[in-house]
Amino acid sequence: MITIRKMTKNDVPVLYEIALRAFQPDFEKYGVYPPLIKQKQKTFMPPLMFGKTVLVGDKIVGGAFVAGNGKKGEVGAIFIDPTEQHKGYGRHIMLEIERTYPRVKRWKLDTPSENYHLHRFYESLGYVKTGEMQDPKSGITGFVYMKDTKHIRMARPYSHTRMFLSRMRLS
Numbered sequence: 001m002i003t004i005r006k007m008t009k010n011d012v013p014v015l016y017e018i019a020l021r022a023f024q025p026d027f028e029k030y031g032v033y034p035p036l037i038k039q040k041q042k043t044f045m046p047p048l049m050f051g052k053t054v055l056v057g058d059k060i061v062g063g064a065f066v067a068g069n070g071k072k073g074e075v076g077a078i079f080i081d082p083t084e085q086h087k088g089y090g091r092h093i094m095l096e097i098e099r100t101y102p103r104v105k106r107w108k109l110d111t112p113s114e115n116y117h118l119h120r121f122y123e124s125l126g127y128v129k130t131g132e133m134q135d136p137k138s139g140i141t142g143f144v145y146m147k148d149t150k151h152i153r154m155a156r157p158y159s160h161t162r163m164f165l166s167r168m169r170l171s
Helices: 009-022 024-030 089-100 116-124 159-170
Strands: 002-006 051-056 059-069 072-080 106-112 128-134 141-148
Touching: 002 089, 009 024, 009 051, 009 059, 009 072, 024 106, 051 089, 059 089, 072 089, 089 116, 106 116, 116 128, 116 141
Parallel strands: 072 106
Antiparallel strands: 002 051, 051 059, 059 072, 106 141, 128 141
């Protein structure tokens, strides 16, 4: 079972190593890690108050940095251990983030312009490319994605089952 909880100081060493492995392909391609990774301090730049720890059972498999402020939210980073990728955890995390911040009506995130796998992933979740940006330090071009959730209603758990059962009673 996958769970997401608030990141603690004790989680940081494990998450830091996972983030290094998860972002290793980007490091090999661009020569830098994402700005959230602070290599000298072996920690992350965003404060822990924005951090989420992702667990499968008792095992930490990844993390995320999320900020929700009123009607606007931003996914600063999401990372899964490469040994745990392609199991649906990323999709689960993204949907759980949206459920955790029900007042947020517009989500924003960015990703490297040449990471086509991530483009398809975010687009499959309803994110739309709205612009480009360039990191001033690394020169890496990124795409900005947005998702407008103000017209999307989150389904209540078991709503399809309830609807099915109500139809069964009518027949």
